[in-house]
Amino acid sequence: MSHILRISVHVDEPGPGHFYWVLMEEGGDASQWVELESADEPFDMWLDALQAGVRALEGYALDERIGPRTVTEDEDQAPVG
Numbered sequence: 847m848s849h850i851l852r853i854s855v856h857v858d859e860p861g862p863g864h865f866y867w868v869l870m871e872e873g874g875d876a877s878q879w880v881e882l883e884s885a886d887e888p889f890d891m892w893l894d895a896l897q898a899g900v901r902a903l904e905g906y907a908l909d910e911r912i913g914p915r916t917v918t919e920d921e922d923q924a925p926v927g
Contacts, residue, residue, distance in 0.1 A: 864888035867899025
């Protein structure tokens with residue numbers, strides 16, 4: 847069975863008025879987070895960066911009803927070999 851991926855979106859401001867969205871995924875345990883991707887270009891407004899990050903996060907969900915999931919072998923599929 848696949849599990850939902852734990853992905854967060856946040857906005858970083860490395861310089862005044864330059865906002866970047868960042869997607870992070872939970873690593874080996876809840877205290878470790880790994881960057882998945884981030885905006886290539888800055889946004890002038892925090893809200894615009896956040897909304898673009900949410901759209902990027904939505905791209906990880908192949909099915910909007912269940913969200914982004916781990917990829918697992920089909921349990922009903924016959925074994926190979």
